[in-house]
Amino acid sequence: MKKIQTTCNYCALGCNLDFYVEAEKITQVNPTKDYPVNRGFACIKGLSLDKQINRRRSPLPVITNQRGEPEQVSWNRAFAYTARKIKELQAAYGAESVAAISTGQLTLEEMALLGHIGRNHLKINIDGNTRLCMATSVVAHKQAFGFDAPPYTLADFEYSDTILFIGANPVVAHPIVWDRVRFSKTPHTLIVIDPRKSETARNADEWFGITPKSDLVFLYALAALLIGKGWIDRGYIEAHTEGFTEFKEAVRMFTPQYAEKITGIAPERLEGLAKTIYEGRAVSFWWTMGVNQGYEAVRTAQAIIALALMTGNIGRPGTGANSLTGQVDAMGSRLFSNTAGLYGGGDFDNPKRRAAVAKALHCGESLLAVKPTIPYNAIIENINAGKIKGLWILCTNPRHSWVNNETFRSAVEKLELFIVQDIYPDTDSARLSTVFLPVVPGIQKEGTMINTERRLSALRPVIEKMPDEKNDLEVLLGIGDALGLQQELALWRGPKDIFNLMKECSRNMPCDITGVDYDALAGSQGMQWPCSEGAAAGDIERRLFEDGIYYTPSKKAQFIFEKPLENPAPRSAEFPLYLNTGRGTVGQWHTQTRTREVAYVADVSIEKAHAFISPGLAKAHRIAENDVIEITSHNGQSARFYARVSDSVDDIQIFAPLHYIETNKLTLSIYDSYSKEPSFKYTPVAVKKVGAV
Numbered sequence: 001m002k003k004i005q006t007t008c009n010y011c012a013l014g015c016n017l018d019f020y021v022e023a024e025k026i027t028q029v030n031p032t033k034d035y036p037v038n039r040g041f042a043c044i045k046g047l048s049l050d051k052q053i054n055r056r057r058s059p060l061p062v063i064t065n066q067r068g069e070p071e072q073v074s075w076n077r078a079f080a081y082t083a084r085k086i087k088e089l090q091a092a093y094g095a096e097s098v099a100a101i102s103t104g105q106l107t108l109e110e111m112a113l114l115g116h117i118g119r120n121h122l123k124i125n126i127d128g129n130t131r132l133c134m135a136t137s138v139v140a141h142k143q144a145f146g147f148d149a150p151p152y153t154l155a156d157f158e159y160s161d162t163i164l165f166i167g168a169n170p171v172v173a174h175p176i177v178w179d180r181v182r183f184s185k186t187p188h189t190l191i192v193i194d195p196r197k198s199e200t201a202r203n204a205d206e207w208f209g210i211t212p213k214s215d216l217v218f219l220y221a222l223a224a225l226l227i228g229k230g231w232i233d234r235g236y237i238e239a240h241t242e243g244f245t246e247f248k249e250a251v252r253m254f255t256p257q258y259a260e261k262i263t264g265i266a267p268e269r270l271e272g273l274a275k276t277i278y279e280g281r282a283v284s285f286w287w288t289m290g291v292n293q294g295y296e297a298v299r300t301a302q303a304i305i306a307l308a309l310m311t312g313n314i315g316r317p318g319t320g321a322n323s324l325t326g327q328v329d330a331m332g333s334r335l336f337s338n339t340a341g342l343y344g345g346g347d348f349d350n351p352k353r354r355a356a357v358a359k360a361l362h363c364g365e366s367l368l369a370v371k372p373t374i375p376y377n378a379i380i381e382n383i384n385a386g387k388i389k390g391l392w393i394l395c396t397n398p399r400h401s402w403v404n405n406e407t408f409r410s411a412v413e414k415l416e417l418f419i420v421q422d423i424y425p426d427t428d429s430a431r432l433s434t435v436f437l438p439v440v441p442g443i444q445k446e447g448t449m450i451n452t453e454r455r456l457s458a459l460r461p462v463i464e465k466m467p468d469e470k471n472d473l474e475v476l477l478g479i480g481d482a483l484g485l486q487q488e489l490a491l492w493r494g495p496k497d498i499f500n501l502m503k504e505c506s507r508n509m510p511c512d513i514t515g516v517d518y519d520a521l522a523g524s525q526g527m528q529w530p531c532s533e534g535a536a537a538g539d540i541e542r543r544l545f546e547d548g549i550y551y552t553p554s555k556k557a558q559f560i561f562e563k564p565l566e567n568p569a570p571r572s573a574e575f576p577l578y579l580n581t582g583r584g585t586v587g588q589w590h591t592q593t594r595t596r597e598v599a600y601v602a603d604v605s606i607e608k609a610h611a612f613i614s615p616g617l618a619k620a621h622r623i624a625e626n627d628v629i630e631i632t633s634h635n636g637q638s639a640r641f642y643a644r645v646s647d648s649v650d651d652i653q654i655f656a657p658l659h660y661i662e663t664n665k666l667t668l669s670i671y672d673s674y675s676k677e678p679s680f681k682y683t684p685v686a687v688k689k690v691g692a693v
């Protein structure tokens, strides 16, 4: 019996699991005992990774032929066809008439290779589903810390005596985080800030059910209180930060009384929270999508950073302004996808970085992309405007997950070429493809992932591929070769080669991984960046900024402030309610292509789209549990849901899990102006009952 340790390729924790295999059959799965992230635990998704292996599915690609019929073809034909089509479109309409959308669920090597073929050689735009997820944190970190650097280690949960979750629901979304909080030996106070009484809010010591999208006012008022009472760390502010005086002036007007009008939180409660933060020895602030997905998201994230900085709660055990990532390799995509910045970080117009990256890749500087990609929304808008004619999507399902998703449907109708690379031929996006490229799932692949605490870990094949089965890297190489890049890709032939190129790109950057050995990563405890060549191996758990030195030119962290914006699409007489969206249950993953295969999950989750409404709203509209309701959105669309009556939402809120395609039919094309991340969590809507079951 073989034992193979690999990484769960669902959520951002990147738990490790030991698979026991006999005669190409998985006989047992155990969460890896001494892996520092999950220490012998895992959730149902990780334990069910083997469900995605399905040998009955055809391993061959499908092309829509000239008669408009799907036709199974050989891999070589699919590669040649795809390459020819890309070239034809570029010749006819220009380089940027083709675009790609990738993901945070591929390995860093796969993303790097896609970025090299697409951005460097083809000069196309490539954005990722990470735009829907982490773009806000990326911008917030870059501006405040000087680099996209989440500062914590997950062990900080256990050192923290005051834990704040802001727009985060780890009971459902990061179950291993929740385990670590629950079993922490440090006595702690747990505070949740969320307009919904989420599963995490229910388990908190204190829940602040703020008015949706009032976080910025809430946080500024909290900052003003802390400053007013002198409950701040002046020594830290002076030694390690810039912009505090301006910040202090700007937040002065946010009195608790003013804040109450916007946030709905009584002044005494806000004062109580300020005191709790002041009295905490090690206060940690954690945020996710309730913050990132909004129209003033970057500034909200930076207000959280400001609170940590001004109270000296950063760089020490149990502290930090900490953004949790969503997908397993979101961090890999942020640093090594060649989309928004050069490999290893740095802007495309930074001459020093261009020279270093070109040297690391053994290519001329002129080959490197010269500008960041246009963002996801611009790609979709350009398709709808007829400027982009070819789209290649990898490991993402935008027909379902894109905001205001009918705009994606209409976009696809305009495409001449729609390449979908996925493990399933029947996803909502794959069914619309003109070229479908089937690949094997993560459990049959090799490469590297970087989790939420900057930890690199190894993905290793548990089950071998069958003849004709291909993995993502082979498909990318197949298309690259067919594009005539065989020679140019000579140094990029496998995961280890590519990892070593990326290692070299990271040299002397904050995310330096030159000290990580590709082979030694397998079966290990993983390695957090930075980890530079020749440096001592370092502790298994490390945090950034322990020396108070940041990555900005002045080496100081920045306080960044902006006046809160008016809600661009407020509730109205016509749309008196608002739709909140997010994760439904631990077992359900996004668009449910993968988790539908897990019988335990299917058994306990609701098959059809459903939405949570309050008992008050139910009564007002005479809606009973499981009645069919129609929700009409400010965007002009409407969709039907089964009603679930629950006190987790108040009388103006409806919560719909994102796992059903109906939900994003209703969301709005509104974005944060700096990160261009969609505002998935607030849509003015109206509801009516259409029938009883």
Ligand SMILES: Nc1nc2c(c(=O)[nH]1)N[C@H]1C(S)=C(S)[C@@H](COP(=O)(O)OP(=O)(O)OC[C@H]3O[C@@H](n4cnc5c(=O)[nH]c(N)nc54)[C@H](O)[C@@H]3O)O[C@H]1N2
Pocket (backbone or CB within 6 Å): 011, 012, 133, 166, 167, 168, 169, 170, 172, 173, 174, 193, 194, 195, 196, 198, 211, 212, 213, 214, 215, 288, 289, 290, 291, 325, 326, 327, 580, 581, 582, 583, 584, 585, 586, 587, 588, 589, 590, 681
């Ligand atoms: N089971 C499961 N786990 C997952 C995923 C999955 O699909 N299924 N997806 C993974 C991914 S990619 C991600 S990004 C993470 C997301 O992880 P989370 O961000 O924790 O999950 P969400 O449910 O999207 O949103 C969190 C909370 O934000 C709240 N919220 C909404 N509006 C506001 C607001 O205005 N202010 C505040 N403070 N809060 C608000 C919502 O009510 C919700 O409870 O989960 C990861 N883990």
Ligand SMILES: Nc1nc2c(c(=O)[nH]1)N[C@H]1C(S)=C(S)[C@@H](COP(=O)(O)OP(=O)(O)OC[C@H]3O[C@@H](n4cnc5c(=O)[nH]c(N)nc54)[C@H](O)[C@@H]3O)O[C@H]1N2
Pocket (backbone or CB within 6 Å): 103, 105, 106, 129, 130, 132, 133, 134, 289, 293, 326, 327, 394, 395, 396, 397, 398, 400, 401, 402, 403, 421, 422, 423, 424, 427, 439, 440, 441, 442, 472, 581, 582, 583, 589, 590, 591, 592, 593, 594, 658, 663, 664, 667, 680, 681
């Ligand atoms: N309303 C609303 N919408 C949201 C959100 C929200 O909170 N509310 N959250 C947003 C966020 S944070 C995210 S991250 C997105 C996620 O949105 P998506 O990325 O669209 O969701 P997934 O279902 O994870 O899609 C992954 C796809 O990759 C395929 N796949 C799995 N493994 C592999 C592989 O190894 N290789 C390849 N090539 N394919 C593979 C799966 O079958 C699936 O089709 O949704 C966003 N949409």
Ligand code: SF4
Pocket (backbone or CB within 6 Å): 008, 009, 010, 011, 012, 013, 014, 015, 038, 042, 043, 044, 045, 046, 047, 174, 175, 176
């Ligand atoms: S917590 Fe996340 S990484 Fe861990 S097993 Fe579950 S889905 Fe996988």
Ligand SMILES: [Mo]
Pocket (backbone or CB within 6 Å): 132, 133, 134, 326, 327
């Ligand atoms: Mo995400």
